[in-house]
Amino acid sequence: MQSEGHRARRPQDPHTQLRPEQHSTSVMDTLLLCTILSLLLTRTAASTALDDGWSMIMPTEMRAIEGYPVVLPCSFTHPHHSHHSSIQVVWRLGHGTSSTVLFLCTSLNDSHRCQARASQDQRYRLEGNPREHDLSLRISSVALQDGGRYYCRLEVPGHPPAIFENKMGTRLRVEAAPRILGLSVVPSEVSGYKALCRVQGSPLPDVQWVGPEDVLEGAPAYPLLQEAPNQHLTFSQLQDVQAGGQYTCAASNPLGKDQATLFILPSAYVESSLETSPSPLLLFFSFSLGAKVALLLGVAVWVAKGHLGSWLCCMTN
Missing domain, CATH: 2.60.40.10 (Immunoglobulins)
Structure with missing residues (x-):
């Protein structure tokens, strides 16, 4: 009979849980790996935004009273080194193939005036100045039928042309x-x-x-x-x-x-x-x-x- 001091050691079970210090080290390694991946993803997204440099800002919802005018705000930012001799502003009601173009104008050669089409409905007017990053649209004498979702878009000619638009748009409730x-x-x-x-x-x-x-x-x-x-x-x-x-x-x-x-x-x-x-x-x-x-x-x-x-x-x- 063996004494207690010379008991034979049992072989270690491969499925035996890690000791507390080993378990803590494993958790820390996992957290460190997740943090590194998160930083890499964040860096990638930020770089894409900086490389592009464009953004469109619109409120999600606006309210208007029938018979009164309303201004739908829309502004944009772009890289300071960007310069375009011609830009086009487009406002649409609705999205996709069923949308209706309500307003379209073109600004040429740094002009502060955006020239609309001859057939333009006079109820719609550009309130802002595209050269100052303001594309806000004014609707005079709003009617109940004017309710819906509006989209503001900026088009820059080129090869290929560049189009910037707020995908969410603004919901107008009349x-x-x-x-x-x-x-x-x-x-x-x-x-x-x-x-x-x-x-x-x-x-x-x-x-x-x-x-x-x-x-x-x-x-x-x-x-x-x-x-x-x-x-x-x-x-x-x-x-x-x-x-x-x-x-x-x-x-x-x-x-x-x-x-x-x-x-x-x-x-x-x-x-x-x-x-x-x-x-x-x-x-x-x-x-x-x-x-x-x-x-x-x-x-x-x-x-x-x-x-x-x-x-x-x-x-x-």
Whole structure:
């Protein structure tokens, strides 16, 4: 029997874990290798940017109010040793083959003026000076249809020509107060008739139906996607409208309000005066808020004084 001091050593298992100091050294080597690779990659990217030396700067999003002008900022940087006798500025709405060129101008021989095409839409104008690295575009009297993503591009002639563009572009969001475009009465799919209200605005307006005394329960408004890709139009309906009724379509969003009122003549009055009318409910008057209401009151006073009868007699004679 061997003593404890002379016990035979077991052969070392190749899968035995490293000692703590060996494990620490291995981790440090791995971290050092990762750091070196990271620095090499960073150096490579920085060198590419310095060799090129061009950059385009645009905001990711801009907001505008319908009817007012807006300036879309765009600036660029380039190497100080770069000098080009001719540069061309291009602004596009949309990206790819479906994009639309809105503005194009050329600056020659260090001129501070960028000459646009003869057919250029006058709503678009270059606000900046290309020779001062400013390609900002001004749009006068913005409309809801102007909403979308805009791209600024600088073209330098050469062999081959150089093109510089911000790939992200600027998203222009146009906001507008509600405007009621139409108010009508049509047959209902269920029974009777229903009133329809078509509204435009951005953000998309909330629509509410109001009677002479209280708020009416209309169907929830929904956007007309097939007619408005940017969802500027909304549509609401009120079921079971009655002859002799008065119905107001009221629309609102953070920028304002609009409303229009539908007057449907009583069926007894319509049947006695218009026997050929297919339906009494189809005879109605729609007045928007403001001048049309005042006009209606004026006509009512004129009729009450008998002036309408006198005028008809004169026309008959």
